[in-house]
Amino acid sequence: MEDVSGLLWRVLAGPLSAAVVIWLLCHKSKFYADFGPVMERQAAAFIAIGFLAGSTMFAYWAFGAVRDGAVMENRSLYEFLSAGDLMVEINWSLDRLSGLMMMVVCGVSLCIMVYSIGYMEEDPGVNRFFAKLSFFVFSMLGVVLSGNFLMMFIFWELVGVSSYLLIGYWYERPSAADAGKKAFIVNRLGDFGFLLGILILWGITGEVDFVRVKNNLAAHPIDPNLLAVATVLIFCGAVGKSAQFPLHVWLPDAMEGPTPVSALIHAATMVAAGVYMLCRVSFLVFGSPVAMEIIAWTGGITALMAALIATQQNDIKRILAYSTLSQLGYMVMAVGLSNPAGSGYMPAMFHLSTHAFFKALLFLSAGSVIIALHHSEQDIWNMGGLLKKLPVTGACFAVGTLALCGFPFMSGFYSKEAILGLAHERNPQLYLLATVTAGLTAFYMFRCFFVAFLGKTRGEHAEKAKESHWVVLAPLVVLAVASICGGWFGIPEWLVENKAISAEHAPKSVMLAALAAFAIGAGAAAFLYARGATTDALNKLPVLSWVLRNKFFFDEIYMVLVKVGQGTLAWLCGFVDRWIIAGLAVRGLAATTRGAGQVLRLFQTGNVQTYALWFAAGATIILYCLVR
Amino acid sequence: MIPVTLEHYLIVSGLLFSLGLAGVMTRRNALVVFMSLELMLNASNLALVAFSRFNGNLHGQVFVFFIITVAAAEVAVGLAIIVALFRRRQTVQVDEITSMRL
Numbered sequence: 001m002e003d004v005s006g007l008l009w010r011v012l013a014g015p016l017s018a019a020v021v022i023w024l025l026c027h028k029s030k031f032y033a034d035f036g037p038v039m040e041r042q043a044a045a046f047i048a049i050g051f052l053a054g055s056t057m058f059a060y061w062a063f064g065a066v067r068d069g070a071v072m073e074n075r076s077l078y079e080f081l082s083a084g085d086l087m088v089e090i091n092w093s094l095d096r097l098s099g100l101m102m103m104v105v106c107g108v109s110l111c112i113m114v115y116s117i118g119y120m121e122e123d124p125g126v127n128r129f130f131a132k133l134s135f136f137v138f139s140m141l142g143v144v145l146s147g148n149f150l151m152m153f154i155f156w157e158l159v160g161v162s163s164y165l166l167i168g169y170w171y172e173r174p175s176a177a178d179a180g181k182k183a184f185i186v187n188r189l190g191d192f193g194f195l196l197g198i199l200i201l202w203g204i205t206g207e208v209d210f211v212r213v214k215n216n217l218a219a220h221p222i223d224p225n226l227l228a229v230a231t232v233l234i235f236c237g238a239v240g241k242s243a244q245f246p247l248h249v250w251l252p253d254a255m256e257g258p259t260p261v262s263a264l265i266h267a268a269t270m271v272a273a274g275v276y277m278l279c280r281v282s283f284l285v286f287g288s289p290v291a292m293e294i295i296a297w298t299g300g301i302t303a304l305m306a307a308l309i310a311t312q313q314n315d316i317k318r319i320l321a322y323s324t325l326s327q328l329g330y331m332v333m334a335v336g337l338s339n340p341a342g343s344g345y346m347p348a349m350f351h352l353s354t355h356a357f358f359k360a361l362l363f364l365s366a367g368s369v370i371i372a373l374h375h376s377e378q379d380i381w382n383m384g385g386l387l388k389k390l391p392v393t394g395a396c397f398a399v400g401t402l403a404l405c406g407f408p409f410m411s412g413f414y415s416k417e418a419i420l421g422l423a424h425e426r427n428p429q430l431y432l433l434a435t436v437t438a439g440l441t442a443f444y445m446f447r448c449f450f451v452a453f454l455g456k457t458r459g460e461h462a463e464k465a466k467e468s469h470w471v472v473l474a475p476l477v478v479l480a481v482a483s484i485c486g487g488w489f490g491i492p493e494w495l496v497e498n499k500a501i502s503a504e505h506a507p508k509s510v511m512l513a514a515l516a517a518f519a520i521g522a523g524a525a526a527f528l529y530a531r532g533a534t535t536d537a538l539n540k541l542p543v544l545s546w547v548l549r550n551k552f553f554f555d556e557i558y559m560v561l562v563k564v565g566q567g568t569l570a571w572l573c574g575f576v577d578r579w580i581i582a583g584l585a586v587r588g589l590a591a592t593t594r595g596a597g598q599v600l601r602l603f604q605t606g607n608v609q610t611y612a613l614w615f616a617a618g619a620t621i622i623l624y625c626l627v628r
Numbered sequence: 629m630i631p632v633t634l635e636h637y638l639i640v641s642g643l644l645f646s647l648g649l650a651g652v653m654t655r656r657n658a659l660v661v662f663m664s665l666e667l668m669l670n671a672s673n674l675a676l677v678a679f680s681r682f683n684g685n686l687h688g689q690v691f692v693f694f695i696i697t698v699a700a701a702e703v704a705v706g707l708a709i710i711v712a713l714f715r716r717r718q719t720v721q722v723d724e725i726t727s728m729r730l
Contacts, residue, residue, distance in 0.1 A: 606726035609653050609661075616649060 007062040008092045008145055011102070014055030015109075015138035018048045022131040044130040045117045052113055052137060056106040059141075066099040080151070085206055091147035093210055093280075096495055100349065101144045101276050104356045107482075108268045109137045111475035115364050116260040118472035119371060129169060129258065136162035136265060143273050148209040149198045152277065156194070156237065159273060160187045163265050167257040179253040186250040190240015197233030200226070201284075214283040224288060231284045231291035234277075235298075242274025242328045245302040249554050251325055255317040259367030262317060267324045267363050268356040275331040275352050279345040286340035296336025300430045303329030305552065307440035311447065312538060312548035315378045316366045319448045320359070323404065326437060327355050333434065334419045337426040346495040347418035354403070354411035354486040361479035362400035368393040368472050369452070372465040380452040381535070382459035389465045394453045396476040401449050403483040405442040405518050411486025417511055418492065424510045431510075435517050442521025450529040637678030644671035658710050658720040662703075669699050 022044045081088040113133065120126045139162055142155030161184075168180030202208050204226065205216040217227075238244065243251035254266045265271070278285055278295070285292060306325035313319045334348035370378060372390055377383070387394035403410040406417070416438065423431035457463055467473075505511075528537040538545045550556070603614065644667055651664025673692045680688030714720050 608722050612652050616653070 004062050004065050004094055005092055007058050007065070008094060010058040011055050011062060011106075012138060012141055012145065014051040014058070015048075015134040015136075015141065018051035018134035019131045019138065021051075022047050022127055022134065042117060042126075044127040045113070045120075048130040048134045049110070049113050049117075051134065052106070052110055055137075055141075056110055059102050059106045062094060063099045063103050066094060066096060086202065086208070088148060088150045088208055090151065091209065092145045093147040094145065096497075097276075097279055097345075097349065098144050100353060100491065100494060102141060104353050105137065105140050105144060105269050108356050108360050108479075109133075109140075109264060111478055112260045112264045112268075112360060112364065115263075115367070115472055115475040116258075118469045119260050119367055120258065122375075123258075125169070129166075132162055132165045132169070133261070133264070136166060136270070140269050140273065144276065147211075149201065149213070150208045152280070153191075153195060153198060156241065156273070156277075157191065159270050160184060160191070160241070163187075163254070163270055166261040166265060167254045169257055169261065173256070176256040179250075179256040183250040183254050186247050187240045190236045190238070190247055193233045193236025193239075195237075197230050197236070200230040200233065204230070210280065210283075217283070217287065224290075227284070228288040228290040231281075231288045232294055234281060234284065235291065235295055238274030238278050238332065239298065240274070241277075242271050242332060243302075243325055244274070244298050244329065244332055245305055246554075248302060248306065248325050249558060252318050252321040252551070255315070255321050259317065259363060259370060262321070263360045263363030263367065266321065267359040271324065271328055272331070272352045272356060275328065275335060275348055278332070278335045279349055282335075282338070282340075282345050285335060286338065286344075292336045292338070294336070296333050296427065296430060299329045299331070299333030299336055300433045301329070302326070303333060303437045304433050304440075305329075307437045307444065309548055309551045310444040311440060312536070312545050313444075314380055314536075316369065316380050316383075316448065316452060317363070317378055319380070319444060320362050320366060323362075323441065323445065324359055326441060327351070327359065327404070330416070330419055330434065330437070331355070333430060334422060337419075337422050337430065339422065339426065343418070343422070343492075343496055346492050347415070347422050349495055350418055350491050351412075351415035353491055354415040354483070357479055357486050358400045358403035358410075358412055358483040361396060361476060361483050362404065364472075364476055364479065365393050365397035365400060368468045368476065369397075369465075371468050371472065373461040377459060377461045380448055383452040383457075383462045384455045384459070385453070385457035386462060386465060387453040389457075389462075390467050392467060392473050393476065396473075396480045397453065398449060399480045399483055401445045403486070405445050405522065406438060406514055407518065408515070409484075409487070411483050414487030414492075417505070417514060420510050420514050421505065421507070424507065435513050438514055439517035439521040442518045443525045446522045446525035447529050450525060454530060634678055634682045637681075638675055641671045641675035641678065644668075644674065647671075656721045656723050658713070658722050661722060662706055662710065665706075666699065666703070669695060 025043075025047075078090040079087070080090045113130070116129065116133065120129055123129065136159065139155050139158035143152055143159055146152035146155055164180045164184040167183050168177050170176045171180075198208065201213055204222055205213050205220075207213045207216055240247045251266055251271065255262050257266070285295065303326045306322045306329060310319050310322035310326065313322060331348045331351050334351060335345055338345050338348070369383070369386060369390065372386070372393070373383070387398075399410075403412040406413045420431065420434055420438070423434045536545070547553070603610075605611075648664045648666075648668030648671060651667065652661050655661050655664060673695055676688040676691050676695075678688075680686060680692075710720055713725065717725055719725065
C-alpha cells in the first residue's frame with residue numbers, strides 16, 4: 001500500500017501553516033506594503049488560497065489513492081496520550097467516506113476563499129479573517145480525517161472555536177459577539193453529551209479508536225440499552241454541531257458573521273460535520289434500532305419545523321439559515337432511517353455533498369446581493385427586481401434554488417429522491433413529513449427568489465445595485481455548475497460499491513410525489529408573491545405568521561427556562577454557599593476556634609501558683625482515673 | 629503500744645506532702661514556695677524509705693539517694709533563679725512577677 005499518511009499530513013498542514021504565516025507576517029499588515037498596494041491588501045488572501053490550493057492538490061492525490069483501493073484505517077502514527085488504560089494514538093482514517101468529505105471541504109473552501117477576496121475587500125481586518133478561515137479549514141479537515149474518537153473530539157472543539165471566532169468576526173457589533181457566544185455555549189451542551197458517549201464507549205471497550213471499537217463491539221456484543229444510550233449521547237454532539245432540534249437556536253443567529261463564513265461554516269461544511277460524524281460511527285448507529293428511531297425523528301422534526309419557520313423570515317440570510325436547518329434535518333433523518341443492509345449512510349452523505357454545493361452557492365449569491373446593496377440591506381422586501389440589475393448573481397441564485405428544491409436533473413433532485421425513497425421504504429410517517437417539507441422548501445425558496453429578484457425595485461439601495469466583481473462571480477459560476485451536475489458525478493456509486501444497490505432507484509410514486517410537492521410549493525409561492533407583491537400575503541393570517549415569524553418562540557422559551565431554571569439554581573447555590581458553606585462551615589469553624597481560645601486564655605494567668613493549682617488538679621484527676 | 633505499720637508512715641508522708649502542696653500554692657514568697665517544694669520531695673522520700681523497710685529490699689532507698697542528689701542540684705539551680713529574679717525585679721513575691729496580660 002502506498003503511503004497516504006504523508007499526503008494527509010500535508011493536506012492538514014496547508015491551512016494550518018497558512019493561518020500561522022498570516023498571523024505572524026500580516027499581523028500589522030505592514031509586511032507586504034513594499035510589494036505594492038494590491039499585495040498589501042490581499043497578501044493574506046493569496047497566502048490562504050495558495051496554501052489551500054496545495055492542500056487540495058494533496059487531498060486529490062489521497063482521493064485518487066482511495067479510488068485505487070488504498071484504505072487506511074487503524075494505523076497508528078504516533079502515540080499521543082497514554083494514561084493508564086487509556087491509549088490515544090494519532091491515526092487517520094482515510095476511506096471512501098472521508099475521501100469524499102475531504103474533497104467537498106477542500107473544494108467548497110477554495111471557492112469561498114476566492115469569493116472572500118471580493119466580499120471582504122473593504123474590511124480592515126481582512127488578515128484576521130483569512131487566518132481564522134484557514135484555521136477553520138484545518139480543523140474541519142481534522143474532523144474529517146480523524147481516526148479515533150478523541151482526536152475527532154479535539155478537532156470538533158477546534159471547529160467550534162473557529163466558528164465562534166468567525167461568527168464574532170465583527171466583534172464590535174454586540175449582536176455578532178452575542179451570536180458567537182450563543183453558538184459556542186449551545187454547542188457545549190451537545191459536546192458534553194458527545195464526550196459522555198465517548199467515555200461510555202471507552203468504558204465498555206477500553207478503546208477510542210473507531211476500528212478497534214467497532215471490532216470490539218462486534219466481538220463482544222453488549223447490552224443493547226447501553227449501546228443505545230452511548231449512541232444517543234454521541235448523537236447529542238451532532239445535535240449541537242448540526243443544529244438539530246432542540247439545539248438549533250444558534251444557527252440562525254450565526255448569520256451575524258460575514259457571508260462567506262455563513263456559506264462555508266454554517267451551511268456547507270461545519271454543520272454537516274454532525275452528519276458526517278454519524279456516518280463515521282455508523283457501526284454504532286446501525287447497531288441500535290432505538291437510537292436510529294430517535295435520530296430519525298429528531299431530524300424529521302427539525303426539517304419540518306425549520307421549513308415552517310423559513311416561510312416567514314424576511315432576512316435573506318436567515319431564510320437560507322432556516323433552509324440549512326431543514327436540510328440538515330433531512331440528512332440526520334436519512335441517517336436514522338438508513339438501511340444497514342442496503343445503501344447504508346449513502347443517502348445522507350449524498351445529500352450532504354450536493355447540499356454543500358448548492359447551499360454554498362445560495363449563500364454566496366446572497367452575499368453578492370449584499371455586496372451590491374453596500375452591506376446595508378438584507379430584508380428581501382427592500383430588494384425586488386434584482387434579476388435585471390444582477391443577472392449573473394440572480395441566475396446563480398435561481399440555479400441554487402432549483403437544486404435545493406429538487407428540480408429534475410439538478411443535484412438536489414437525486415439526493416432528495418434517495419432520501420425520500422429511503423423514508424418511503426422505512427417509515428411512512430416520516431416519508432409524509434419529508435414530502436411536506438419538500439413542498440415547503442420549494443415554497444419558501446421561491447418566495448425568497450420572487451420577492452428579492454423579481455417584481456419592482458423597492459428601496460434606495462436596490463435602485464443603485466451593480467453587478468459584483470468577477471472575483472465574486474467566478475466562484476458562483478463554479479458552484480452553480482457543481483450544483484447542476486452534482487448528481488451526475490456518481491457519488492452514490494462511490495459510497496456504495498455494490499452496483500446493484502447503488503443503482504436502485506426509488507419507486508416512481510416517490511418521485512412523482514416529490515415533483516408534485518415541488519410544483520405545489522413553487523406554484524403557491526408564484527401565486528402569492530410573483531405578481532409584484534409588496535407585502536407578505538401571509539400577513540392576512542396573523543396568528544400563523546406571528547408564530548412563524550417568532551420562530552415558534554424557541555428563544556423566548558429558552559430565555560424563560562434559563563431564567564427560571566438557572567435563576568433558581570443560582571439562588572440555591574448562593575444560599576448553600578452563603579449560609580451553609582461560608583456561614584456554617586467556614587465561619588462556624590472560625591467562631592468555634594475563637595471561642596475556645598477565649599475560654600482557654602483564662603487559664604493562662606501568668607501566676608506560677610495558678611499553674612501549680614492546675615498542675616495539681618490535673619495530677620489528681622489522672623491519679624483518680626488510674627486508681628479507680 | 630500500737631505497732632508502727634506501713635500505713636502510719638504513709639499517712640505521715642501524705643500529710644507532709646499535703647502541707648508542702650498547700651505551701652506551694654498559697655505562700656507568696658518564692659523562697660518559702662521553694663522550701664515547701666523541698667518538703668514535698670522529702671514526703672516522698674519518707675514514703676519510699678518506708679516501702680523499702682516493709683518490702684525488705686533496697687529499691688526504695690536507691691530511689692531516695694537519687695532524689696536527694698537531684699534535689700540538691702535542683703536547689704542550686706532554683707536558688708540561682710530566685711537570686712537572678714531578685715536582681716532583676718527587686719522582689720521575690722510570686723504574685724508580683726506576673727507580667728502576662730489577661
